[in-house]
Amino acid sequence: APEQIELALNSEDVRRIWNSGKKVAMIGVENAYPIGEDLSLFKKYHELGARYISLAHNGHSQFSDSNTGERDSIWLHNGLSELGKEAVKEMNRVGIMIDVSHPSKESILQTIALSKAPIIASHSSARAICNHSRNLDDEQLLAIKENGGVVQTVALAAYVSEEKSQARSDYMRQIYIQAADSLGLPYYDRSQFRSLSGEQQQEYMENRPKIRALGNELVASRTNAPEPTNISDFVDHIDYMVNLIGIDHVGISSDFDGGGGIAGWSDASETFNVTLELVKRGYTKEQIEKLWGGNLLRVLDEVQAIAKMLQQ
Structure with a gap:
């Protein structure tokens, strides 16, 4: 339905498409495993429209250990593999945002140390509030702040509470x-x-x-049902991260296609409820715009600008 939705490749596309009244589509790849060992495919993925890629998902890959190693303390690379380190450089070069939501803590810290561009955590919350391996602890959050990146707080119940x-x-x-x-x-x-x-x-x-x-x-119809994880619980994570690393490094994500959804924000039709809770807590219009994509687009701009310099 090209009259209703359009693919965006940069922040200018996002704003142009949004202003036209269409929905904006962007491509992210949640696991680089299918790339195999051919690093030239990162450029191919970029040409096809991919604007962020994660080096691992729910399991270790040839590039990176996954957070799932915390279950059994079995690690393949103790962070990034040598191939993974080269992949970080190649993604910087072609202009793909590096997503660290699924890799292990050691992988994340190594990625930040290697990357010449800001990174993103596309869907992770604060581990200080909810101690799940998919969430980020204070050391990781502060490292992402120092890197200039952004953490997209995720509304997946098990990662919120x-x-x-x-x-x-x-x-x-x-x-x-x-x-x-x-x-x-x-x-x-x-x-x-x-x-x-x-x-x-x-x-x-x-x-x-x-x-x-x-x-x-x-x-x-039952009054004894345990209370579900809700928007207030979710925004507690936003508050925590904003207080720790600043409004410029925090965003919002739903992960609806990966198990996301909480009471009050179970699908896209309820998205306004999140904004309403932010307003109730005193966030300004400018701050809310940053949370709802502004910070992510800023990182995309910086990643693409750095790629241009690296390609010269």
Whole structure:
């Protein structure tokens, strides 16, 4: 639908498309694993429109250790591999933002030390508030500030409040089991999906919306349900990071396509609720603009300007 949405390759594109009334699309690659060992493909990805890439995802890659190594203390590279260090240089050269939301702490600190350009954490929150390996501790946050980068606070319940998220998840699982039973349908946890047969996976996809809809109806009438992670909890992370590293280094992300969503901001239609909470807490229009993409676009501009210099 080109009359409704358009691909942006730089900050000027973003503002032009937005001012035209269209939706803005940008391409990010959440795992560099498919690149293999051919560093020239970073340039190819850039030519195809990719403007940020992460060197690892939920598992170690040939470039970088992942935060998931904290589960078993097994690491492949103790940070970046030699190939990963070269990848950092190549992304700087071609003008791709380096995303550090999924790599390990050691990988992140090594990336910052090597990078000639600001980096981003596209979807991470504050570990001081929620002690999850996907979040960033104060040392990492301060290093990103020093680097000139930006951290996009993420509205994924388990990264905002692990305690509230787990309590709610455990409770809702029992509700969904009851809902499935009343509908005469089999119940499978999302974590089981890969181990299911093809037929069972099809059942899961067809039945999940029905089970969740009924389960949500059931829980709405109950007063003893654990409170879900909400917008106030989420903005607490923004407050914390703004106080620690400054308004110029903090942003906002939803991760709706990766498990994100909290009470009050469960999809794009509820986005205004986040802005409303920020206003209630005293954030100015200028500050809110920085949080809602202004800081990220500033980093994109700087990354692209540095790439031009490196290519001379």
